[in-house]
Each structure stands twice: as structure tokens, then as C-alpha cells.
């Protein structure tokens with residue numbers, strides 16, 4: 400059994416539960432139980448505050464954990480990043496009152512900065528030769544300047560709307576973050592097998608992201624031209640239609656190239672184009 404530490408409530412909790420459902424891991428719905436085994440996979444889920452996840456993995460209390468990279472770097476513990484998960488994306492930024500004129504990093508010299516990420520901030524300032532005072536608070540960081548607690552803040556930013564509603568402006572991005580799967584050093588061979596299966600399933604979900612399955616009908620004389628514009632995984636599947644001289648073509652498209660390719664296909668005489676989402680992809 401592999402033990403995985405997960406945030407007990409909050410943003411990462413939601414995103415992690417969604418990942419578990421996509422990779423087919425079912426958890427019993429025992430409310431307020433902090434250690435729940437999956438019913439169909441050899442893992443048990445340990446629910447913790449996200450701040451405690453890096454240490455619990457480093458100590459081997461949990462074998463692996465899902466946590467924001469920001470929190471992992473802040474704790475500076477011995478654990479490995481096994482996989483970047485691509486969700487809960489945010490950045491850690493310095494922000495100052497919006498009426499202040501920002502003059503570059505020197506602005507922070509001698510200033511007081513409220514943050515929950517003092518290790519990351521102090522490391523950054525030490526590298527840049529700036530002497531500032533960090534004031535550690537664990538929440539509601541954005542309110543600190545307006546109540547006289549600090550001159551500036553260093554905190555998580557995503558859309559930026561929390562900064563705007565607190566009359567702050569983002570002036571420096573220090574770190575980009577996303578959820579990561581971390582692992583304890585020296586996992587046993589048995590547990591490594593379970594972790595490999597877990598990562599295989601996550602890969603299948605990640606590979607399918609941004610990909611669409613496309614089906615279309617085309618006149619046979621245009622087949623070569625149509626195949627030339629379709630990237631596909633290896634090559635498209637082609638099947639004859641009951642209608643003489645026509646074929647059905649199936650392929651996989653990247654969402655980013657989607658509209659450009661559809662335009663070309665239509666120009667080549669493609670008809671009845673169907674685009675279907677792909678849930679998982681195993682290459």
C-alpha cells in the first residue's frame with residue numbers, strides 16, 4: 400500500500416480529487432476520516448494541511464504527496480519531485496500599494512514585507528543583495544499594507560483580482576508554481592511499482608490534454624491532400640464509406656492547431672466533420 404498525502408480542504412484538495420477521479424481511483428466517502436484507503440487501487444490517502452505535506456513526505460510518514468511547488472520549495476525538505484501535475488498554477492509575486500512609484504528592486508531596501516513564504520523571499524533578496532524585513536503571517540496577507548502591518552507583500556497571485564481589490568500592484572514575479580507529486584527518498588521496490596502505475600495513469604490523462612479526436616468524410620481524390628494536412632499520431636485511419644468514391648478519415652488533432660487545420664480541410668472538400676474530446680491517451 401502506497402500512502403499519499405493530500406490537502407484536506409482547499410484548492411489543491413478539489414484539483415487532486417478531480418485528478419483521482421480521472422485516473423480511476425475511488426475513495427470511500429468517510430467524512431472527517433483523515434486516512435482513507437482507495438477501494439480499487441493499493442493506495443491510502445492521508446489528508447493534511449498543505450503546509451505539513453512536504454515534511455510528512457520527507458520523513459516517510461507519507462510515501463508521496465501532492466502539494467504546490469511554492470509550498471514544497473518554501474519548506475526546503477529532502478524529497479523528490481516525481482511529476483509536475485499542471486494544475487493549481489499560480490505565481491509568487493511581490494506587490495506594493497498601487498499609488499507607490501516602483502523604482503526597481505531597490506524599492507524594497509529597508510522595507511517591511513508581509514508573507515507566508517519567508518524562506519523563498521529571504522533567499523531571493525540575499526541573492527540580489529537587498530536588505531528587507533519579512534513579517535511572517537499565514538493568511539490574509541494582502542490586507543497587511545492597508546492596516547499598517549507592512550509596506551509590501553509577497554504572496555500567491557493567479558488572476559490578480561485579490562491584489563486589485565486590496566489596492567496593490569504586482570511588481571516582481573519571483574517564482575512560478577504548479578501542483579507537484581513529491582516522493583520520499585528511498586522508496587521500497589514494492590511501493591515504487593505502485594507509484595509507477597499511478598504515474599502511468601497520470602501520463603495518460605496529461606497526454607490527452609489539449610487533444611481532440613476528429614472524424615470527417617472526404618472524396619477519395621482528395622485523400623492524399625487531406626492526409627498531408629492532418630498530423631495524427633502515426634497516420635490517420637481511412638475507411639471506405641457506403642457512398643461510392645468517399646472515405647471516412649479519423650485522426651487526432653492538437654487543440655492549438657485546430658481552427659487552422661479545419662479551415663484547410665473544408666477547403667479540400669471535407670464534410671461532416673466531427674470533433675470529439677479525448678479522455679485518456681496511452682502511447
Ligand SMILES: Nc1ncnc2c1ncn2[C@@H]1O[C@H](COP(=O)(O)OP(=O)(O)OP(=O)(O)O)[C@@H](O)[C@H]1O
Pocket residue numbers: 406407408409410411447448449450466467468469470487488489555556557558576577578
Ligand atoms: N488563486 C490560486 N490559483 C491557483 N492556485 C492557487 C491559488 N491559490 C493557491 N493556489 C495553490 O494551491 C495551494 C493551496 O492553496 P490554499 O489556499 O487551498 O491553501 P491554504 O490556505 O494554505 O490551505 P491549508 O488549510 O491546507 O493550509 C497553494 O499553495 C498554491 O500552490
Ligand SMILES: O=P(O)(O)OC[C@H]1O[C@H](OP(=O)(O)OP(=O)(O)O)[C@H](O)[C@@H]1O
Pocket residue numbers: 410538539541554555556557558559560561562
Ligand atoms: O490572484 P487571485 O486570482 O485573486 O488569487 C490569489 C489569491 O488566491 C489565494 O487565496 P484563496 O482564494 O485560495 O483564499 P485563501 O485566502 O482562503 O487561501 C491566495 O492566497 C491569494 O490570496
Ligand SMILES: [Mg+2]
Pocket residue numbers: 448449450
Ligand atoms: Mg496552508
